[in-house]
Amino acid sequence: MTIERNFPIGEPVLEVKNISLRFGGVKAITDSSFSVLKHEIKAIIGPNGAGKSSLLNCINGIYQPQEGSIAFKGEVLGKITPNLIAQKGISRTFQNLALFKRMSVLDNILVGRRLHMKSNFLQVAFQLPKARSEEKANRDKCEEIVDFLEISDIKNTPVGKLPYGLQKKVELGRALATEADFLMLDEPMAGMNVEEKREMCRFILKVNDEIGTTMVLIEHDMGVVMDISDNVVVLDYGKIIADGPPDEVRANQEVIDAYLGVSHD
Amino acid sequence: MEQKVNNKNVFMGYTRSDLTNFLIVMILSFVAIPLLVKTDYWYSSILIPWLCLALAAIGQQIVMGYAGQLALGAAGFMAAGAFACFNLILRVPDIPFFVALGLSGLVAAAFGILFGLPSLRVRGIYLMVATLASQFFIVWMIDKFGWFKNYDTSGIITAQDIVILGKPFTSPLEMYFVILVVVTVLTVLAVNMARGSTGRNWMAVRDMDIAAESMGISLLKTKLQAFAICAFYCGVAGALFAFTYLKSLEPVAFDIKLSFKILFMVILGGLGTISGAFIGAAFILLFPVLLNSIGNNVFHGAIDATIISSIEQVVFGVLIIVFMIYEPLGMAKLWGNIKQRFLRKRSLQ
Numbered sequence: 001m002t003i004e005r006n007f008p009i010g011e012p013v014l015e016v017k018n019i020s021l022r023f024g025g026v027k028a029i030t031d032s033s034f035s036v037l038k039h040e041i042k043a044i045i046g047p048n049g050a051g052k053s054s055l056l057n058c059i060n061g062i063y064q065p066q067e068g069s070i071a072f073k074g075e076v077l078g079k080i081t082p083n084l085i086a087q088k089g090i091s092r093t094f095q096n097l098a099l100f101k102r103m104s105v106l107d108n109i110l111v112g113r114r115l116h117m118k119s120n121f122l123q124v125a126f127q128l129p130k131a132r133s134e135e136k137a138n139r140d141k142c143e144e145i146v147d148f149l150e151i152s153d154i155k156n157t158p159v160g161k162l163p164y165g166l167q168k169k170v171e172l173g174r175a176l177a178t179e180a181d182f183l184m185l186d187e188p189m190a191g192m193n194v195e196e197k198r199e200m201c202r203f204i205l206k207v208n209d210e211i212g213t214t215m216v217l218i219e220h221d222m223g224v225v226m227d228i229s230d231n232v233v234v235l236d237y238g239k240i241i242a243d244g245p246p247d248e249v250r251a252n253q254e255v256i257d258a259y260l261g262v263s264h265d
Numbered sequence: 266m267e268q269k270v271n272n273k274n275v276f277m278g279y280t281r282s283d284l285t286n287f288l289i290v291m292i293l294s295f296v297a298i299p300l301l302v303k304t305d306y307w308y309s310s311i312l313i314p315w316l317c318l319a320l321a322a323i324g325q326q327i328v329m330g331y332a333g334q335l336a337l338g339a340a341g342f343m344a345a346g347a348f349a350c351f352n353l354i355l356r357v358p359d360i361p362f363f364v365a366l367g368l369s370g371l372v373a374a375a376f377g378i379l380f381g382l383p384s385l386r387v388r389g390i391y392l393m394v395a396t397l398a399s400q401f402f403i404v405w406m407i408d409k410f411g412w413f414k415n416y417d418t419s420g421i422i423t424a425q426d427i428v429i430l431g432k433p434f435t436s437p438l439e440m441y442f443v444i445l446v447v448v449t450v451l452t453v454l455a456v457n458m459a460r461g462s463t464g465r466n467w468m469a470v471r472d473m474d475i476a477a478e479s480m481g482i483s484l485l486k487t488k489l490q491a492f493a494i495c496a497f498y499c500g501v502a503g504a505l506f507a508f509t510y511l512k513s514l515e516p517v518a519f520d521i522k523l524s525f526k527i528l529f530m531v532i533l534g535g536l537g538t539i540s541g542a543f544i545g546a547a548f549i550l551l552f553p554v555l556l557n558s559i560g561n562n563v564f565h566g567a568i569d570a571t572i573i574s575s576i577e578q579v580v581f582g583v584l585i586i587v588f589m590i591y592e593p594l595g596m597a598k599l600w601g602n603i604k605q606r607f608l609r610k611r612s613l614q
Contacts, residue, residue, distance in 0.1 A: 060479060086481035098476035100469050102537065110462075111469045115481040117462045121490060124461035125454040127277055135278065135461060178480060 007212030009230060010038035013182065014059070014214075019068030021054055021238075028054040029065065029238045036182075041208055041215045043225045043246075046235035047258060052218045053095050055235070056184050059216075060092055061085045072182070087115060091180035093171045095187050095218070101160035105170050108159055109145055112177030113138040145173050149203065165196045172200070176207060183207075185217040189224060197221065201228050226250065234258065278460075294445055299438060308437035309510070315543075315550050316444045317506040322530040322542035323455050324498030329528075330536035331464055332491035333471025334384045335392050338399035339527040341380075342496040343503025344519035345403050346373040348413050350504035351514050354425045355415060362429050366447065366504055373500020374493040376403060381492025385485055400524050404516045414514070422514045424507055440509040447505065451498060456539050458494070467491050468537070499527075532585055535595025544596045553577050 012035040021029040029051045036042050044052045057063040059070055061080035070077050072088055091112070100108050117138055119131040146152045149169050154162060159170050168188060175183055188204070189197045205228055207213050219225050225232060225246065232249045234242040236258040242249045249255055276284060302308070321339050328336045349369035353360055380399035384392055407413045414422055427434040427443060434443050458464050469477035470487050478484055507514050526549055534545020553574070560566065560573045588595055 062475065062479075082475070082478040083481050083483050086479055092479055094476060098473045098479075100472035100476070102472055103465070103468050107465055107468070111465050111477065111480050111482070114462075114466065119462065121458055121463040121494070124463045125458045127457050127461075131461060132278055138462075174480070 005039070006209055007039040009040045012036065013038045013073055014216075015071045016055075016059070017069050017071070019058060019065040019070065021051070021058055021063055021065045027238050029058070031068070032235070032238070032240045033068075034233050034240055034243050036214060036216055037231070039208070039212050039214055040230040041204070041217065041228055043229035043232045044216060044218045044235060045220070045222070045225055045232060050235040051238040052235055053186055054238075056092065056186055056216070056218065059085070059090065059184065086178065086180070089180045090182045090184065091175045091178040092184035093168075093175050093186055093188060095190070097164075097167050097171060099159045099167055099171055099174070102158055104156050105151060105159055105162070105173075106139075106142055106146060106155040108170055109142045109173045109177045110138060112174040113142065115178065116141075142173075142177055145177055148176075149173050165192050168192065168200070169203075172203065181212070182214045183216070185215060187218050187220065189219060189221060197224060204228060291449070294449075295442075299441075305437045308441045311550065311554070312441055313437065313444060314506070314510045315546055316441075316448045317502050317510055318527065318530065318550065319543045319546035320448050320451060320502035320505065321499045321527050322534065322546050323452065323539060324495040324502065325527050325531045326534075326536070326539060326542045327455065327459075327467070327498065328381075328491045328495035329531055330538070330541070331459060331471065332467040332488060334381070334488060334491060335389055336381075336384075336396040336399075336492070336495065337393045337524050337528060338380065338396045338403075339495075339499045340503075340519040340521065340523035341400040341403040342373045342376060342499035343506060343523070344407060344516060345376045345496070346370060346500025346503035347507035347514055347519070348407050348516075349373065349500065350508065351422065351424065352413065352415075362427050362443075363447075366501055369504045370497040370501040373503070374497040377492040377494075377496025377499075378489050380496075381489050384488045384492065397521075400521055404519055407516045424512050424514055427508055444505050444509060447501065451501065452539065455498070459539055463490075529581060529585060533588055533595055535597030536593060538594070538597040540600075541595050541597035544600065548596065549581075552580070556580075 014036040015033075016035065017033050018031050019029060019033075020027070020031055032051075032055070044055065046052050054063060058065045061077075061082045061084065064079065072090065075088075077085070077088075100111060103111075117134050119128070119134055123131040143152070143155075146155045149172065151166065151169055151173070154166065159167055162170070168191075172185070172188060175185070185204070189200050192200065201224060204215065204217070208215055217229070229246060231244060232242070232246050233240055234249060234252070234255050236254075241254045241258060242252045244252075279287075298312070302312075321343055324342070325336070325339045328334050346369040349372035350365050353365040353368055354362070357365070376399060380396055380402075383395035383398075387395055411417075427440065429443070434440055459467075466477070466482050466487050469480065469482055470484060470491075474484055477487075503519065507518070511518055530545030530549050531542060532545070533548055534543070535541030556573050556577055557570075560568045560570070592598055
């Protein structure tokens with residue numbers, strides 16, 4: 001039934017073990033464990049405030065969980081910062097768009113190439129051959145991404161002037177530009193219409209299929225989640241209540257209760 | 266169609282229009298001005314301070330316009346550069362002037378890194394207050410320790426003559442050329458940085474620091490780098506300012522007023538453009554001159570000079586508010602709009 005994939009799902013690449021995150025007395029995440037397999041698309045779903053974004057922020061190093069550990073590619077990440085995580089090969093997009101508003105689309109995507117550009121400010125200032133060839137190569141790469149996302153007509157527009165749907169695309173482009181093999185997308189389709197969502201799904205599946213990028217995505221649209229993800233984690237009140245293939249999760253009584261509510265009598 | 270040709274990379278990453286603009290500016294500044302302008306007044310009172318302050322404004326532009334760090338203390342770094350240059354020439358025998366100038370920039374850059382440290386913890390207006398420390402500390406330090414002033418008690422020290430390869434550069438025109446060379450080189454370097462990956466890192470930190478960090482940009486390195494480069498430019502500008510315009514070294518010349526002036530240059534000229542530094546500096550310097558000459562020539566001195574200088578303050582204040590609200594990208598953007606409209610009209614014909 002399933003079509004054979006270019007990159008079959010493999011071993012766990014990210015393992016989150018018993019993490020808890022508190023903000024003062026508020027428990028955002030409680031004792032949660034899950035793992036992400038290589039090359040899979042894993043969705044994280046849950047009602048608002050369930051702790052989905054906090055979970056990504058923990059993996060990303062923006063928040064430090066008080067308990068538990070996170071291991072990436074077999075290496076336990078200790079005290080980490082977002083830029084160290086980026087160097088390990090994890091990239092992400094943000095829930096409320098975190099683009100560089102005054103920079104052009106192409107420049108935004110070029111920032112994603114940061115870790116591929118090694119020349120220092122003096123080499124850039126004097127335009128030494130290394131800086132120039134590096135700039136050219138990375139610019140070409142970004143042009144490819146712009147073409148892939150079909151946004152080449154707006155590549156020189158400052159992103160602040162673009163409509164929401166396009167900004168989401170640019171953010172995906174920036175994340176892709178990092179060439180990270182592990183991508184976290186925080187509500188990549190929020191606020192999009194059906195048409196735009198379908199397009200976004202197509203890009204996500206294409207990236208996963210052609211490059212083999214492992215993806216973790218937070219999404220509210222159940223149709224989308226059930227369609228594109230290999231596995232689904234369900235969070236409710238900071239706890240993982242289900243983890244498994246979409247069909248299994250859909251049938252799970254606890255999940256149904258969390259979403260539809262349950263009467264206590 | 267025409268635009269496509271213009272966008273093409275012709276030489277070392279520059280487009281054809283970049284190169285024409287550069288050539289025009291070079292011919293104007295190196296050939297036309299020296300041929301046309303004969304009065305010393307224009308060099309010593311307008312062109313020289315303009316270039317010096319524009320250079321400092323580039324520094325302020327880098328830290329504020331590009332890296333988005335509200336810093337106020339450019340004059341402090343200028344003082345550091347000026348006194349470093351004075352001491353280097355005084356104490357190191359036969360040091361070439363340009364070497365002394367470069368080293369003074371590096372001394373200022375060290376101060377820049379030191380006073381840039383608060384940017385790692387505070388931001389916005391609070392950072393501005395924290396960076397005021399550089400302004401007051403550096404000027405205080407120079408005043409407090411006699412060594413920096415070579416134990417001169419008069420308070421004003423005459424700057425040494427600029428000597429390059431044994432030839433003294435003392436006339437206003439000669440000094441103009443010295444400054445022009447320095448400003449040209451440093452401006453080209455600043456443009457290269459601003460357009461390249463260095464500038465993108467700064468702007469990314471400015472626009473959204475969390476996202477920048479998630480893309481692998483180290484906030485610590487990027488912010489301190491911007492502060493260091495800012496201070497380097499200010500330091501070189503300060504040394505040139507003291508040696509060619511003031512012709513003396515006195516800490517009071519680098520007071521908070523000068524810092525504010527440089528800040529206004531950047532705001533009025535346009536945040537986030539190198540050309541804005543030049544336009545803003547020209548405006549801040551020339552506007553009082555213009556007001557004065559209007560006062561003298563139109564009203565024949567009927568308006569008191571103190572009133573004119575008050576009018577100057579009022580106009581600056583109003584303009585800053587107007588620009589902040591309606592055109593945060595400043596005069597450079599206005600100029601760009603005019604140019605674009607003109608070009609469009611021409612291409613339609």
